[in-house]
Amino acid sequence: MTTQQLNGVALPNEDGFFGEYGGQFIPPHLKIAMDEINVAYEEIRQQPEFIQELKDLFQYYVGRPSPLFHAKRLSEKLGGAQIYLKREDLNHTGAHKINHCLGEALLAKYMGKSKVIAETGAGQHGVALATACALVGIPCEIHMGQVDIEKEHPNVVKMKILGAKLVAVTRGTATLKDAVDSAFEEYLNDPENYIYAIGSVVGPHPFPKMVRDFQSIIGEEIKQQSQQQFGKLPDYIVACVGGGSNAIGAFTAFLADDAVQLVGVEPSGHGLDTDKHSATLTLGKPSQIHGMACYVLEDESGEPLPVHSIASGLDYPGVGPQHSYLKDVGRVQYDVASDQECLDAYMTLSRVEGIIPALESAHAVAWAIRTAGNLSSDINIVINLSGRGDKDADYVAEKLGL
Structure with a gap:
């Protein structure tokens, strides 16, 4: 370290x-x-x-390294870029x-x-x-x-x-x-x-x-595994962002590799034009919360807003200070995915690859689904699949009437 x-x-x-x-x-x-x-x-x-x-x-208790899985059927379905999943969902306890x-x-x-x-x-x-x-x-x-x-x-x-x-x-x-x-x-x-x-x-x-520092092992493994599996660094690394631990874990090893595009995906919830979202980096402003300076979603009096995301782990009005810095210097692109896109991605990955993602991770999957078809087949997108979705299954089933 x-x-x-x-x-x-x-x-x-x-x-x-x-x-x-x-x-x-x-x-x-x-x-x-x-x-x-x-x-x-x-x-x-x-x-x-x-x-x-x-x-x-990490090796004997968690089960690291977590695999880098080529989602061939999803890639074929979408056309365009090849999608790989960093399987943090396979860790002991089910997440990063x-x-x-x-x-x-x-x-x-x-x-x-x-x-x-x-x-x-x-x-x-x-x-x-x-x-x-x-x-x-x-x-x-x-x-x-x-x-x-x-x-x-x-x-x-x-x-x-x-x-x-x-x-x-x-x-x-x-x-x-x-x-x-x-x-x-x-x-x-x-x-x-x-x-x-x-x-x-x-x-x-x-x-x-x-x-x-503890999460940076994710990106270190991606760097080694991508060279082994497709002979180069990824073109894109994508991860969901709430507080931002899984994303910074995936990004850190690549900050100096300018050719690798880093994408953090925030929750736009019911829409950026509503008050039901958690898009802190997209619509927030520099302020302070919980002992740190960072981007914050707050009201006119400086109080944190009551934010929303379908994914409980992303439902936060602040964000990590390093993400705030990486936004300002332009090293990471921060985008959004809605609740509906997240649900669609949750079901798509489950039924196309047999992998049920956490609703948090499904935001990153949604971005890849939206983007892959616009890219050529020699482009590789690595999604940090930060957690598994069995914790969300009952909620999703109720939401979709399954």
Whole structure:
């Protein structure tokens, strides 16, 4: 794990900024706790024992490397570009979230913390963290919005089976943003003995850096696998963006490869002309939320808007500070996909390739479906299939009347 740079600029700098985004906009006592986490992380990430333990867990516990699958039937159906799927859905616990949760749980153990606290939207971060905490033997408390609890019942049951304490959040919109608020409040009760294991590349420094580093294995594997399977780097790498952890994991290894086009896909929900979307980078503006500077969807008084996405894991009015920076410098193209496009992609991939994607990941699939036919057959699109969709099956079946 080395310091990331783009055009000679450290990402992040010593103060945790990606350009003007990131940092620590938090009370002094919480800054002390965050700085201690940063020091511990910088210590542990250099230790050969930690590096080897994480490597072994990735291989023997998670099942890495995840395959890079050529979706031949989908490619033929669409005509044009060849579509490949980075199968993070095959990881233990069913998504990319386990990559950073193992790192966070090992860090908590290294720091001697007595409890790990987290938020979750779709439940994948919650399940992965509950799994990692069970593995290392640390109590785990997960805060989840009541709306998401009702949508994502299978993941709720898994968290309880794994021994996590689940806190239902009923305030506000009872979704991801409110779960983050609730988890932060619990963490503030005892930051000396608790650790808040943030579920994406968001929040105060060092979490955007730390979560990115643990997720960067995705892009490292894509780089090696693409050379092996089609003899060159991908032409496009596509991933959904809410907070942005799976996308930054896929993009990081390619930031200096200008020929590789990086595409992040946000939820346009019911439409960008409605108030039912979560297109933060598309329609938001630079501001602050949850201890960081980033693009935010907010009202005229500066309060975060009540956002919407059919995918609970993308239902967030902020976004990772590194994504905000990459938008401004033009290195990543940020586009959108609607709820309906997402549902269509969910069903198409299920019935054409026998792979049921998470609704979050289906946004990236939707972009590829929309785009592939306009490209030639020698172009390769790699979709980061960040999670599997069995967690969404009951909800989708009800939505479509199956």
